[in-house]
Amino acid sequence: xxxxxxxxxxxxxxxxxxxxxxxxxxxxxxxxxxxxxxxxxxxxxxxxxxxxxxxxxxxxxxxxxxxxxxxxxxxxxxxxxxxxxxxxxxxxxxxxxxxxxxxxxxxxxxxxxxxxxxxxxxxxxxxxxxxx
Amino acid sequence: xxxxxxxxxxxxxxxxxxxxxxxxxxxxxxxxxxxxxxxxxxxxxxxxxxxxxxxxxxxxxxxxxxxxxxxxxxxxxxxxxxxxxxxxxxxxxxxxxxxxxxxxxxxxxxxxxxxxxxxxxxxxxxxxxxxx
Numbered sequence: 001x002x003x004x005x006x007x008x009x010x011x012x013x014x015x016x017x018x019x020x021x022x023x024x025x026x027x028x029x030x031x032x033x034x035x036x037x038x039x040x041x042x043x044x045x046x047x048x049x050x051x052x053x054x055x056x057x058x059x060x061x062x063x064x065x066x067x068x069x070x071x072x073x074x075x076x077x078x079x080x081x082x083x084x085x086x087x088x089x090x091x092x093x094x095x096x097x098x099x100x101x102x103x104x105x106x107x108x109x110x111x112x113x114x115x116x117x118x119x120x121x122x123x124x125x126x127x128x129x130x131x132x
Numbered sequence: 133x134x135x136x137x138x139x140x141x142x143x144x145x146x147x148x149x150x151x152x153x154x155x156x157x158x159x160x161x162x163x164x165x166x167x168x169x170x171x172x173x174x175x176x177x178x179x180x181x182x183x184x185x186x187x188x189x190x191x192x193x194x195x196x197x198x199x200x201x202x203x204x205x206x207x208x209x210x211x212x213x214x215x216x217x218x219x220x221x222x223x224x225x226x227x228x229x230x231x232x233x234x235x236x237x238x239x240x241x242x243x244x245x246x247x248x249x250x251x252x253x254x255x256x257x258x259x260x261x262x263x264x
Binding site: 010011012014015046047048049075076077079080081082083084085086087089104105106108121123124125126127128 | 142143144147178180207209212214217221259
């Protein structure tokens with residue numbers, strides 16, 4: 001597929017970016033996470049909410065999430081594709097309403113030709129929030 | 133979200149359909165799997181391939197897959213959303229080129245108001261195929 005008119009990063013490169021995302025997030029490096037995104041990227045978290053768009057909004061989103069002390073635990077190897085999307089299945093460990101909680105999530109990221117994330121969609125429902 | 137202009141099945145209902153999908157697939161019930169789809173649904177497996185569309189093509193797809201003896205192993209609880217999509221992360225156990233293999237996959241399914249699957253996108257890349 002990489003020889004078509006719309007080249008895109010290969011499957012392994014997309015997965016490496018997903019793992020860098022987790023590493024930077026868990027290091028509290030919101031700037032580093034935001035740097036993985038294209039300038040005009042969108043984040044829909046959770047799927048069904050109004051997406052946010054653009055680097056400043058995305059940086060603020062991750063600054064907020066990391067300031068809360070959330071931590072991501074990868075629970076299955078990331079999945080690539082034969083196209084421009086890859087999947088990351090993980091748990092978010094965080095405090096919600098003062099109590100320790102786990103949110104089960106699968107992110108789908110789409111990528112631009114330059115390897116940066118163009119869109120993130122976080123699949124988690126009300127029933128994926130577990131107080132532990 | 134269920135009170136908006138575009139109602140959709142709730143998160144738990146979507147996840148139940150994903151688990152029924154696995155159960156029927158592993159029972160070799162291609163008709164039962166196809167019955168979970170809307171008549172005009174699409175299947176893009178893997179992401180990046182030409183999607184197939186419509187119930188007859190989808191039934192043929194699952195008849196082929198189940199006839200090959202493929203078996204699905206769920207590796208993380210399915211994730212719902214606040215919208216009309218849910219995620220299933222699993223491994224396909226099958227024989228490829230005469231050898232036992234595992235393919236790591238994350239499916240994203242979108243759902244219609246009637247609870248049937250409108251689209252399936254299977255995220256797996258060339259590097260997600262493991263000979264075991």
